[in-house]
Amino acid sequence: MEVRRSDFAGSWYPGRDDECRRAIETFTASAVSCGGKDDVLVGGIVPHAGWVFSGRIACNVIKCLSDLNRADTCLIFGRHLHPGAKNFIMKEGRWATPLGELDIDREVAEKLVAEFPFQVETAARYEEDNTIELQLPFIRFYFPEVKIVPMGLPPVPASLAIAKRAAEISTEMGRKTIVIGSTDLTHYGYNYAFTPKGAGPEAVQWVKKENDKRIVDLMVRMDGEGVISDAAKNYNACCAGAAAAAIAAAKVLGAHSADALIYSTSYDVRPDSSFVGYVGIVFKR
Secondary structure: OOEEOOOOEOOOEOOOHHHHHHHHHHHOOOOOOOOOOOOOEEEEEEOOOOHHHHHHHHHHHHHHHHHOOOOOEEEEEEOOOOOOOOOEEEOOOEEOOOOOOEEEOHHHHHHHHHHOOOEEEOOOOOOOOHHHHOOHHHHHHHOOOOEEEEEEOOOOOHHHHHHHHHHHHHHHOOOOEEEEEEOOOOEEEHHHOEOOOOOOHHHHHHHHHHHHHHHHHHHHOOOHHHHHHHHHHHOOOOOHHHHHHHHHHHHHOOOOEEEEEEEEEHHHHOOOOOEEEEEEEEEEO
16 A cells, blocks of 8 residues: 655654654643543544654644543545645545554545545545645554545635534444544745734734634634634634635534634744744533
């Protein structure tokens, strides 16, 4: 079976098994509340910057999913896409991580491709993508037997229907299913040509308390269409289609509420005039 390589291992995150495990131990050293003892978590939203900036957030969301759930299949949504972009999927093969390979859930993916138009990527022919790859070591660590269905869906309402159907297909096939959407939040500063509040502490507070808060509130309210429209207006999510898709799929899996576990920015790690916001969300049934 063909294996897709891990393009960002050794740069955006550790490239060796032991290094990844040590990073995961560090990320989870301080306890993060995952919810009540009776909660069942069916998915979440995670960031995808280099692990030094946002690895703790993504790791703890996926750890929480494993603490309160088990899974056969993980539907994972990502990709930096504009509204006119195609849908992307990898429907067979494996994806390498430093902790071992993850199999694609071919049966679920093929049914989805039969119903919707996709640009199908293979282990040998694909566009490099950090949004999904940076989550895979965490998934492999906490769900070592799970299969994945990696998808890129643009920020348009039609993506919500695809995500819903993906969750339906997976559950109809008897899979214990979880969903993950990958997005960062506001990209602020001269590096990103986005400086509506100038530079300095006031800009940082505006991103945290206003621009990012707006879209985090929509994610917690599980308003997928609102996430798409707000990101288009306020530039506060780089993969709004992925986040909205995760919300839509989580609802099919029975999610009725969501919590924001951790919020931070790259400024908190390394202060700079250009910085990015990150949040970890969990969906509860």
